[in-house]
Every structure is written in structure tokens, then in C-alpha cells.
Amino acid sequence: xxxxKRKSRRDRGRAKEGAALRARFPGHRYFRxxxxxxxxxxxLPGTLKGLSDFDAFARAGVEPVLLDLSDASHIDxxxxxxxxxxxxxxxxxHKLQIDVLMPRNGLARFALAAFGVADDGRSNEGxxxxxxxxxMQVTSGMKGDPSPGARTFQVAKLAERLVADETLxxxxxxALNEAADNVLSWAYGAHDGTPNPTxxxxxxxxxxNQGATFIALDHGAGIxxxxxxxxxxxxxxxxxxxxxxxxxxxxxxxPTDSQILRATIQQRRTVSGLEERGKGLTNMIALIDLxxxxxxxxxxxxxxxxxxxxxxxxxEKEHCGPLGFQFPGTLIIWQLKARLSEARN
Amino acid sequence: xxxxxxxxxxxxxxFNPFPFGRYPSHGDWNGQRFRDEWLVPALKxxxxxxxxLDGARGLxxxxxxxxxxxxxxxxxxxxxxxxxxxxxxxxxxxFIDTIQGYIRDAxx
Numbered sequence: 001x002x003x004x005k006r007k008s009r010r011d012r013g014r015a016k017e018g019a020a021l022r023a024r025f026p027g028h029r030y031f032r033x034x035x036x037x038x039x040x041x042x043x044l045p046g047t048l049k050g051l052s053d054f055d056a057f058a059r060a061g062v063e064p065v066l067l068d069l070s071d072a073s074h075i076d077x078x079x080x081x082x083x084x085x086x087x088x089x090x091x092x093x094h095k096l097q098i099d100v101l102m103p104r105n106g107l108a109r110f111a112l113a114a115f116g117v118a119d120d121g122r123s124n125e126g127x128x129x130x131x132x133x134x135x136m137q138v139t140s141g142m143k144g145d146p147s148p149g150a151r152t153f154q155v156a157k158l159a160e161r162l163v164a165d166e167t168l169x170x171x172x173x174x175a176l177n178e179a180a181d182n183v184l185s186w187a188y189g190a191h192d193g194t195p196n197p198t199x200x201x202x203x204x205x206x207x208x209n210q211g212a213t214f215i216a217l218d219h220g221a222g223i224x225x226x227x228x229x230x231x232x233x234x235x236x237x238x239x240x241x242x243x244x245x246x247x248x249x250x251x252x253x254x255p256t257d258s259q260i261l262r263a264t265i266q267q268r269r270t271v272s273g274l275e276e277r278g279k280g281l282t283n284m285i286a287l288i289d290l291x292x293x294x295x296x297x298x299x300x301x302x303x304x305x306x307x308x309x310x311x312x313x314x315x316e317k318e319h320c321g322p323l324g325f326q327f328p329g330t331l332i333i334w335q336l337k338a339r340l341s342e343a344r345n
Numbered sequence: 346x347x348x349x350x351x352x353x354x355x356x357x358x359x360f361n362p363f364p365f366g367r368y369p370s371h372g373d374w375n376g377q378r379f380r381d382e383w384l385v386p387a388l389k390x391x392x393x394x395x396x397x398l399d400g401a402r403g404l405x406x407x408x409x410x411x412x413x414x415x416x417x418x419x420x421x422x423x424x425x426x427x428x429x430x431x432x433x434x435x436x437x438x439x440f441i442d443t444i445q446g447y448i449r450d451a452x453x
Contacts, residue, residue, distance in 0.1 A: 146373045149365030149403050156403060167437050173403030181366045181407040280406045 021066065025099055028066040031057050035071045037108075039078030039333065041297070041304060045325050047079050051086045058090045064097035065090070072103040075111045077206040077213045078333050081138060083112070085202050085217060088140070092197045111136075111206075138204035143184055144195030151203075152176045155214070158205040162212045163338045168290055172214060172336070175287045176203045178280035179216035179332055187220025187330065211294070211337040219329035222301035224257035227264040238267040258303035262320035265305060284332065293337035299323060300330040351431075352387040357400030359383065364401055367411040376411030384416060388429065398434040406443075413444045414451035423452025 021030070034050035036043065058065045067087075069075075075083075090096045103109045137155040141148045156173030160166060183201035202217040220226075228236075255263070265281060288294050288309050298305040305320040356364065360383060361374035368377050387394045398404065413430070417423050426448050434440040 143370045147361070147363055147365065148372050149361075149363030149374060152365070153363055153402055170402060170404075170437065174405045177365055177403045177405040178407055181371060181405060184371045185367060185407070283406050 025066045028064045028099065029061055030066050030068065033067050033069040033072060035073055037072060037075040037079035037083060039076060039082065047082065051082055055086055058096055059094055064099060066099050066101060068101040069103050070101045072108045073105045075108040077204060078215050080111050081202050081204045081215050081217050089198065136206045140200050140202045142195055142197060142200045148180055149177055152180060155203050155205040158207055158212055161207055171287055171290055175284045176214060176216060178284055182280055183218040183220060186226045187218045211335065214334040216332040222330055223264060224260040224301040224303055227260055238263045256322060257301035258320050258322045261300060261303040261305055287334060291336045294335050297333045299327040302326050351393045351395050353395045353397060354383050354387060355397045362401055364404060364408045367407040376408040377415065380412045380415045384412065388421060393429050393431060395431045395433055398432065398440055399436050404440065409444055410447045414447035417448060417451035423448050
């Protein structure tokens with residue numbers, strides 16, 4: 001009896017809540033978002049599944065969509081970028097109005113708000129770049145933007161709050177620029193260079209306790225798909241040289257995404273005379289060595305690459321393997337830590 | 346001390362403080378443009394060229410390689426470039442070796 005009363009009270013509460021939402025967001029289609037949005041290797045599949053479900057739901061109609069994130073209890077910086085990118089794609093490609101019901105959880109709400117996601121769903125770039133600039137920055141661009149370097153600078157400047165070293169902050173800026181440049185050069189395929197609003201790069205940063213996280217994201221073909229055609233014989237040679245590895249497939253087998261990603265990184269490190277290609281990825285990874293601690297994760301296609309600062313705790317410093325699912329594009333996460341004595345207040 | 350006829354190009358002041366990208370489709374302040382509109386005309390005058398990088402922010406490998414390594418691809422000899430281009434980079438001297446490496450790699 002008591003259970004029945006509780007259920008009845010809960011149902012009435014939900015009906016009331018539903019009516020209030022319908023009044024506040026008239027004509028909207030309702031989508032309940034995931035409760036946890038994070039981009040660590042363990043969380044990423046669930047996050048991507050949630051965003052993919054949202055994307056499919058939004059595209060199925062023309063009416064505005066209400067994305068309910070009120071139950072979201074955890075949203076990390078990379079997931080914020082993934083979510084903001086998914087929302088922007090719906091707006092640009094399908095002219096959809098996306099409104100968001102913000103999380104009740106304070107931290108999750110703050111993270112989303114700082115990335116320009118607001119109740120009214122308007123997350124134009126002006127809002128993105130002005131929100132909480134002291135701890136978070138995000139920007140996005142595409143071919144034809146006049147000065148992407150000035151925009152990525154706003155994100156990289158966060159590093160100056162992490163370490164009292166302008167040169168180090170500049171290295172962060174260079175890595176972000178290189179990531180965005182690689183997107184423009186490779187991720188969306190070679191064509192006549194006509195700007196396409198859906199072919200975007202995203203760059204973001206967030207200061208954390210004694211550290212900073214920087215993110216680069218695109219939804220292009222991914223490094224494993226583009227590297228063989230861009231690096232040609234040099235990469236093929238590296239792949240053949242790696243065949244003797246115990247985990248390597250036979251010479252006639254099609255290499256996996258993780259094998260191509262690993263070969264691409266090794267080849268760029270060891271082979272000189274690559275003409276104009278192949279300088280950037282090494283620099284993006286080497287950024288980790290400039291900080292006392294930290295790591296880089298690269299998710300691309302069905303591959304994940306991780307490199308940890310050698311000065312960090314014992315364990316595997318470098319790993320490249322199958323991701324277990326297909327990441328739609330490339331996501332790079334730099335987690336940088338400062339020494340306590342270097343960290344700025 | 347450089348000779349009196351040296352042409353000095355201040356990347357941040359003469360070009361842009363935020364150079365980005367390799368090609369024109371990557372933005373207005375790309376490496377190809379810096380090479381073709383600043384470096385090549387200065388080199389064609391036959392004088393030594395000093396390129397001052399200080400003040401420019403976020404210099405990425407793509408920008409630098411296209412600007413300097415690209416000079417070899419448009420016809421300059423790497424050896425000649427290494428003797429005629431002087432890089433000034435007080436804030437981050439590692440750029441000097443990096444750029445010379447790009448020129449050598451492009452010429453090899």
C-alpha cells in the first residue's frame with residue numbers, strides 16, 4: 001500500500017514536471033541525456049553512444065529538441081566539447097533548435113555553462129569564448145577562417161595560468177595550432193578548399209587543480225584512414241618493418257587502425273626527409289615531456305594511443321592498441337600537471 | 346653583427362602575431378603566404394635575411410615547415426638558405442635548430 005502511494009506520488013510529480021517542461025519548451029521533442037558524460041577510455045563508448053542516440057533522435061524530426069541533462073552527475077571537459085560539437089552539428093547540418101535542461105549537479109552544470117551550453121540552448125561562439133574565461137576556453141573553426149591562431153591563443157593562454165613560463169604556454173599554443181591545422185589538411189579529405197561549416201575543428205582547455213586539460217577534436221576520417229594515403233611509401237615501409245613484432249599480422253593482412261596509428265607515430269619520430277609532411281604529431285606528443293607530469297590520449301578510428309611523461313610514476317609510458325569501437329574522427333586530450341612550486345594561484 | 350644590407354622581417358609586426366597553418370585555405374596568416382610574400386622577395390634581392398620570431402605566438406611545425414622548408418620546394422638551394430637566413434628567436438632559441446632542420450630535410 002505504502003509503495004503504491006509512493007509510486008502514485010512519484011507519477012504525479014513526474015506528470016507535473018512534464019507539464020511544466022511542455023509549457024516552458026512548447027513544441028519540443030524530449031530526449032533524456034546520459035547521466036554520465038566523460039571521455040576516459042572506459043567512459044568514452046557510453047558517452048559516444050549517448051551522443052549518437054541524441055544525434056539520431058534529433059535528426060529524425062524538424063521540431064526543436066529539448067535535451068534533458070538534469071540527471072547528469074558528471075561531465076568532464078572532453079565530454080563538454082563532444083556535446084557542444086554534437087549540438088552544433090545538429091544546428092548547422094539540420095537547422096535544428098536544441099535547448100538544454102541543465103544538470104542539477106552543480107559541477108556538471110558549471111562545466112556545461114562554461115562551455116556556453118545554456119538553458120536556452122544558444123551556444124554561439126561569442127558565448128563560448130566569453131564564458132568563464134579564467135578557467136575554461138573553447139573555440140571552433142573551419143577552412144576559410146581568417147585568423148584561427150588568434151582564437152586558439154585564447155585557449156592556450158590558460159597554460160600561462162598553470163605555469164609562469166610564457167615559452168611553455170607557447171608550446172601548448174603550437175600544439176593546439178598543429179592539431180587544428182592537421183584537421184584542415186587531412187581530416188575531411190582533399191577538395192577545393194571551399195569552406196564547409198560541418199568540417200570543423202574544436203579546441204578547448206580547462207584549468208584544474210595544479211593542472212590543465214587541453215582538447216582537440218574533429219569529426220573527420222581519423223588518422224588511421226588518412227595516414228596511409230598521406231604518408232604513402234614511408235608508412236608502408238614502417239608497417240613492413242614492424243611485421244616482426246610479436247603482435248603483428250602477416251604481411252598480406254590489412255593493418256588494423258591501432259597498427260597504422262602506432263606506425264604513423266613511430267615513423268614520424270624516426271624517419272627524416274619526409275618532405276613537408278609529418279612534423280606535427282611528434283611535437284604534439286612531445287609537449288607532455290615539457291611538463292613535470294601528464295599524459296596525452298589520442299582516440300582516432302578504432303585506435304587509442306597513450307603517452308605518459310617518463311618522469312611520472314612507474315608503469316607503461318606508451319601504449320597503442322585497439323579502442324574497441326570506432327571513434328568518429330580524432331580526439332586528442334592533453335593532461336598537463338605543473339609542479340606545486342610552479343603552479344600559479 | 347649582420348651586414349648593413351640585411352633585410353629584417355619581424356614576423357609578429359610585419360606579418361601577424363598569430364601565424365597559423367600551412368596553406369591559404371587555413372587562414373590569412375599561413376606559412377605559404379609568409380614564404381611567397383615576405384621571404385621569397387627578400388631572398389630574391391640577394392641580401393642576407395634576418396627573420397625575427399620574437400613576439401609571434403604559437404608557431405607550429407606546419408607553419409614553419411611550409412614557410413622555410415617550402416623555400417627549397419620553390420627553388421632555393423638548402424645550402425644557400427642556411428647561409429643567408431638568420432633566425433632571431435631570443436624567447437625560444439630552439440626554433441633556430443628546428444627551422445634549419447626543416448630546410449635541411451626539404452633539401453635532402
